[in-house]
Amino acid sequence: xxxxxxxxxxxxxxxxxxxxxxxxxxxxxxxxxxxxxxxxxxxxxxxxxxxxxxxxxxxxxxxxxxxxxxxxxxxxxxxxxxxxxxxxxxxxxxxxxxxxxxxxxxxxxxxxxxxxxxxxxxxxxxxxxxxxxxxxxxxxxxxxxxxxxxxxxxxxxxxxxxxxxxxxxxxxxxxxxxxxxxxxxxxxxxxxxxxxxxxxxxxxxxxxxxxxxxxxxxxxxxxxxxxxxxxxxxxxxxxxxxxxxxxxxxxxxxxxxxxxxxxxxxxxxxxxxxxxxxxxxxxxxxxxxxxxxxxxxxxx
Amino acid sequence: xxxxxxxxxxxxxxxxxxxxxxxxxxxxxxxxxxxxxxxxxxxxxxxxxxxxxxxxxxxxxxxxxxxxxxxxxxxxxxxxxxxxxxxxxxxxxxxxxxxxxxxxxxxxxxxxxxxxxxxxxxxxxxxxxxxxxxxxxxxxxxxxxxxxxxxxxxxxxxxxxxxxxxxxxxxxxxxxxxxxxxxxxxxxxxxxxxxxxxxxxxxxxxxxxxxxxxxxxxxxxxxxxxxxxxxxxxxxxxxxxxxxxxxxxxxxxxxxxxxxxxxxxxxxxxxxxxxxxxxxxxxxxx
Numbered sequence: 001x002x003x004x005x006x007x008x009x010x011x012x013x014x015x016x017x018x019x020x021x022x023x024x025x026x027x028x029x030x031x032x033x034x035x036x037x038x039x040x041x042x043x044x045x046x047x048x049x050x051x052x053x054x055x056x057x058x059x060x061x062x063x064x065x066x067x068x069x070x071x072x073x074x075x076x077x078x079x080x081x082x083x084x085x086x087x088x089x090x091x092x093x094x095x096x097x098x099x100x101x102x103x104x105x106x107x108x109x110x111x112x113x114x115x116x117x118x119x120x121x122x123x124x125x126x127x128x129x130x131x132x133x134x135x136x137x138x139x140x141x142x143x144x145x146x147x148x149x150x151x152x153x154x155x156x157x158x159x160x161x162x163x164x165x166x167x168x169x170x171x172x173x174x175x176x177x178x179x180x181x182x183x184x185x186x187x188x189x190x191x192x193x194x195x196x197x198x199x200x201x202x203x204x205x206x207x208x209x210x211x212x213x214x215x216x217x218x219x220x221x222x223x224x225x226x227x228x229x230x231x232x233x234x235x236x237x238x239x240x241x242x243x244x245x246x247x248x249x250x251x252x253x254x255x256x257x258x259x260x261x262x263x264x265x266x267x268x269x270x271x272x273x274x275x276x277x278x279x280x281x282x283x284x285x286x287x288x289x290x291x292x293x294x295x296x297x298x299x300x
Numbered sequence: 301x302x303x304x305x306x307x308x309x310x311x312x313x314x315x316x317x318x319x320x321x322x323x324x325x326x327x328x329x330x331x332x333x334x335x336x337x338x339x340x341x342x343x344x345x346x347x348x349x350x351x352x353x354x355x356x357x358x359x360x361x362x363x364x365x366x367x368x369x370x371x372x373x374x375x376x377x378x379x380x381x382x383x384x385x386x387x388x389x390x391x392x393x394x395x396x397x398x399x400x401x402x403x404x405x406x407x408x409x410x411x412x413x414x415x416x417x418x419x420x421x422x423x424x425x426x427x428x429x430x431x432x433x434x435x436x437x438x439x440x441x442x443x444x445x446x447x448x449x450x451x452x453x454x455x456x457x458x459x460x461x462x463x464x465x466x467x468x469x470x471x472x473x474x475x476x477x478x479x480x481x482x483x484x485x486x487x488x489x490x491x492x493x494x495x496x497x498x499x500x501x502x503x504x505x506x507x508x509x510x511x512x513x514x515x516x517x518x519x520x521x522x523x524x525x526x527x528x529x530x531x532x533x534x535x536x537x538x539x540x541x542x543x544x545x546x547x548x549x550x551x552x553x554x555x556x557x558x559x560x561x562x563x564x565x566x567x568x569x570x571x572x573x574x575x576x577x578x579x580x581x582x583x584x585x586x
Binding site for chain 2 (some may be wrong): 045084085086087088090091093095171172174179180181182183189197200201202204205206212213218219220221261
């Protein structure tokens, strides 16, 4: 008998959960202006850990909404962050599946059109450094590459390290990039390569972490590691100057270091009060400090 | 009372079956719908047999022939490595062990099947790729070979469990007779157990091939993801890793986005064709 009851309960639960799905979907579109205790972020895998860390801090220091602002009801704060890439971030905002999208690139014109009433928040800047392994003899030879040299390395015109400089070994240059359609590569393509294509047999890493690992593990590797990642792995990979300009915080902010990309949060339509409250926290000094701690350059 | 119970049970079971069939057909329809948009712009033959994949380029730069070859190549290498090991393991399990030892080995194999693929990929990236770089002086360890080796480990449990099941049956059936005849065990395994398990060995190959061609994460981490013609010691790209790598970044509704769905569709078709061919072979063989 017990088994039967359990079985019945499970079936009922199954049906109820299915019904529940339908309900919440409808109500969220209707009651757009009502107070929502939760918000969702989706998008760039570079930005996701940053928002996630800030959200954790925000939740831990406030717990319920009425601690943020006394006019808010006493409900637990919940902020969900998921990473799926900049494109997925824009998609989720267009389709309304998440409140905010996180992008590690400029918002494309086409995306702006589809969203219509778009709100953009520039949270910070991430620079891509042209990095090599510390054991690469190039480190001792020079600390700067010109745009043209970088272009020739990445396009495959320089196939071996001694093509770049004759005193270097005759070893194949291992070019590591991110996927060609991704935000990071787009920035690199625009600021360094122009119309020249990257060599076809370059290793496409599935994430920035994998790219950095590859450079740390392989002596002949070169790739565009993000500024944040280089800071987190100091000494394990060496960032080179581009045209003599070092990727420092100052140079990145004033724009003289050219391989950089903005970190943006986007939202369709007006922000609700509680969303505004969270965004204020992200853009506050405390939020900026956390962005900086994660290795990026905060916008404020 | 019993009647009502029966009919309720039947109804629920039927509903659940229908539900899973619906999900499957929904997935197929959805992928087909998304890829038809692409096939209107790009000729399907050109898409399959073209040589270049560049999502930033124009429509004629979206073709996946090297990627299809890479998908098949990596899986075949995986099977070539895994099959002898797997069959050997199945023979030992079915014919040379019993009781506790068997249970221990079997549970170890089960654990092997339960390890998440990203862990295999991670070990592959840090150990295997590095090993190939240092010991064999590859410029980069990311290669078809590395992908095949990682896949072979992941395929092992499938091959072992499928083969072992039927070998055990055959062994139990004939061991009495062969012992009575005084035939040696290895002779019996070679002449009776192996030939009689042909069907299940073939089935395990299909299973492993399906597993290998669909594997995303572990393969993505060790093959280098360069959409070029695959060579054993060179980099390559497979369809699942292509989709996983680029789907997150592809702009919704763009040709690139639909192209990824189209390549997923092609992968489904390839798997279907392989399954049908092997089904036919299986029927003819036995």
